[in-house]
Amino acid sequence: MEYRFDFLVIGSGVAGLSFALKAARFGSVAVVTKKDKLETSTNYAQGGIASVLGPDDSFQLHVQDTLNAGDGLCHPDVVELVVRSGPERIRELLEIGVQFNRQSAEDGPLDLGREGGHSRNRIVHAQDMTGRALEQALIAAAEQNPNITLFENHFTMDLITQHGSIRAGSMALLQEATCWGVYVLDNNTQETHTFLAHVILLCTGGCGKVYVYTSNPDVATGDGLAMAYRSGAKLANLEFVQFHPTCLYHSRAKNFLISEAVRGEGGRLIDRRGQAFMEKYHPLKDLAFRDVVARAIDTEMKQSGDDCVFLDITHRDAEFIRQRFPNIYEKCLSLGIDIARDPIPVVPAAHYMCGGIVTDDWGRTSIANLYAIGECACTGLHGANRLASNSLLEAMVFAHQAVLHCTPHLEALRRLTLPDIPRWPANAASASNTSGEMVLIAHNWDVIRRLMWNYVGIVRTDKRLSLARTHVAQVRMEIKEHMPHIPINSDLLELQNLALVAELIIHCAIQRKESRGLHYNQDHPHRDDIHWRHDTHIQSLVEAS
Numbered sequence: 001m002e003y004r005f006d007f008l009v010i011g012s013g014v015a016g017l018s019f020a021l022k023a024a025r026f027g028s029v030a031v032v033t034k035k036d037k038l039e040t041s042t043n044y045a046q047g048g049i050a051s052v053l054g055p056d057d058s059f060q061l062h063v064q065d066t067l068n069a070g071d072g073l074c075h076p077d078v079v080e081l082v083v084r085s086g087p088e089r090i091r092e093l094l095e096i097g098v099q100f101n102r103q104s105a106e107d108g109p110l111d112l113g114r115e116g117g118h119s120r121n122r123i124v125h126a127q128d129m130t131g132r133a134l135e136q137a138l139i140a141a142a143e144q145n146p147n148i149t150l151f152e153n154h155f156t157m158d159l160i161t162q163h164g165s166i167r168a169g170s171m172a173l174l175q176e177a178t179c180w181g182v183y184v185l186d187n188n189t190q191e192t193h194t195f196l197a198h199v200i201l202l203c204t205g206g207c208g209k210v211y212v213y214t215s216n217p218d219v220a221t222g223d224g225l226a227m228a229y230r231s232g233a234k235l236a237n238l239e240f241v242q243f244h245p246t247c248l249y250h251s252r253a254k255n256f257l258i259s260e261a262v263r264g265e266g267g268r269l270i271d272r273r274g275q276a277f278m279e280k281y282h283p284l285k286d287l288a289f290r291d292v293v294a295r296a297i298d299t300e301m302k303q304s305g306d307d308c309v310f311l312d313i314t315h316r317d318a319e320f321i322r323q324r325f326p327n328i329y330e331k332c333l334s335l336g337i338d339i340a341r342d343p344i345p346v347v348p349a350a351h352y353m354c355g356g357i358v359t360d361d362w363g364r365t366s367i368a369n370l371y372a373i374g375e376c377a378c379t380g381l382h383g384a385n386r387l388a389s390n391s392l393l394e395a396m397v398f399a400h401q402a403v404l405h406c407t408p409h410l411e412a413l414r415r416l417t418l419p420d421i422p423r424w425p426a427n428a429a430s431a432s433n434t435s436g437e438m439v440l441i442a443h444n445w446d447v448i449r450r451l452m453w454n455y456v457g458i459v460r461t462d463k464r465l466s467l468a469r470t471h472v473a474q475v476r477m478e479i480k481e482h483m484p485h486i487p488i489n490s491d492l493l494e495l496q497n498l499a500l501v502a503e504l505i506i507h508c509a510i511q512r513k514e515s516r517g518l519h520y521n522q523d524h525p526h527r528d529d530i531h532w533r534h535d536t537h538i539q540s541l542v543e544a545s
């Protein structure tokens with residue numbers, strides 16, 4: 001089947017929905033999402049959204065904190081843009097009914113939390129379930145909007161792009177590329193569809209699933225990064241993977257995060273013997289940047305051989321803990337941990353991708369008509385490390401920017417004649433003759449995720465990165481050989497994307513011969529501003545059609 005819309009949004013998280021709601025004033029919008037509409041990282045965000053709203057705060061301070069976190073690689077103009085847009089974006093959320101915590105009465109000032117790296121209280125939050133409040137309000141508004149059609153369980157397989165024919169040797173120059181739409185697998189019927197639009201947005205979120213331990217939900221397989229790369233878009237800074245220091249360590253807890261706000265409210269990291277250890281690593285102790293805390297925990301665990309460390313907030317009043325962290329409190333209690341009395345067992349886990357598809361101030365990628373917003377984008381805001389709670393803000397600001405940029409051109413885009421778009425090629429494999437090979441998918445998922453954790457994790461070395469490159473290349477070869485014989489399905493497509501993203505992360509990590517922000521390589525332990533104070537760009541060369 002072929003669908004046509006003015007705007008096509010891939011992803012139903014904060015980035016996709018923020019754009020959809022604004023764009024719907026100008027034309028028809030399709031929001032395509034590969035699972036349930038709520039299954040997004042946005043929905044699991046706990047801490048909140050950073051914005052300058054307190055009387056003791058200023059744009060300058062938020063800018064400075066963001067630049068400090070980014071360790072020399074933030075783009076200062078982008079940081080200014082995002083920080084200054086913050087209060088307006090928060091006001092819009094209040095207008096669509098997001099219930100943020102307030103200091104006192106219903107219409108009193110917003111309660112502002114504090115997180116690591118922030119010099120002021122500026123985290124707007126809805127208890128410790130900010131993402132859920134945000135996601136539910138955005139979904140409710142989108143569902144009421146007659147111009148927005150939501151396609152759940154629709155997996156986007158690839159972009160439909162046309163490349164210009166200017167050549168450099170045997171390769172095409174990519175500036176001519178244009179995106180016309182996407183191919184989609186309907187997971188309800190297993191049919192493939194073509195979606196065409198004048199403006200296409202990748203809002204596919206992060207890629208935490210490339211690591212075996214992650215705070216991310218299952219949807220975070222880096223599909224947007226892989227699709228954009230295959231189409232020749234520019235990507236950057238994929239070596240900067242943020243590991244959240246404190247994921248709950250429990251055999252029955254899957255991907256459950258213990259928010260940074262717990263440390264913001266006085267929680268201290270201790271070892272099995274009850275000894276606090278962060279003062280050995282940083283003057284800010286438990287409120288040091290995430291990468292410092294994650295590395296400190298990694299070091300403590302390697303030295304002691306323990307499986308985890310502990311986060312202790314038992315010195316705070318039990319009623320305060322239950323009020324401030326109801327979600328964390330209930331989750332831990334359901335596993336037999338009363339956080340008002342017991343320290344919480346925690347380990348670091350892959351949390352956020354600072355790099356992504358390169359975009360400009362309007363969210364535009366290097367491919368015409370294609371925008372990338374949210375965690376899949378690399379805007380220049382985060383540099384080498386993300387300041388806590390800046391990502392939800394970034395997604396909303398760039399959704400706004402993209403609407404400002406594309407809607408004035410909509411009429412002109414509507415007049416363009418679309419080229420002939422071929423259908424998705426049928427896959428010859430049938431389920432009956434290949435079911436035995438489905439084991440390849442499960443096995444290779446596991447291989448990649450463990451390999452990335454062990455060789456491309458919090459602390460890296462040249463040797464491990466080189467070994468990782470060899471192993472991932474083998475896995476990719478195996479997938480390529482077997483793909484035509486396995487019926488197309490979303491597990492296989494995700495595996496293909498995950499393997500490619502793993503390869504790209506390794507490639508970027510090998511390029512950077514220094515340690516900066518989230519990238520720490522024991523063989524190059526120092527920051528080297530002379531050679532490496534720049535983004536790591538990566539782009540495939542696509543043959544002209």
Ligand SMILES: Cc1cc2nc3c(=O)[nH]c(=O)nc-3n(C[C@H](O)[C@H](O)[C@H](O)COP(=O)(O)OP(=O)(O)OC[C@H]3O[C@@H](n4cnc5c(N)ncnc54)[C@H](O)[C@@H]3O)c2cc1C
Pocket residue numbers: 010011012013014015016032033034035037039040041042043044045046047048049050130131154155156157203204205206215216217219223224257351352373374375376388389390391392393395
């Ligand atoms: C546990 C947790 C806590 C966090 N806490 C905070 C916080 O307190 N503050 C903060 O600022 N940030 C936080 N973050 C980060 C933040 O939540 C994310 O960066 C942000 O929500 C990303 O939004 P997004 O719209 O880009 O992607 P997401 O919200 O992840 O949405 C991605 C969407 O794309 C869809 N998708 C992906 N691939 C395909 C495909 N092939 N076809 C169709 N659809 C596809 C998914 O199904 C999903 O709908 C947290 C993240 C996690 C995991």
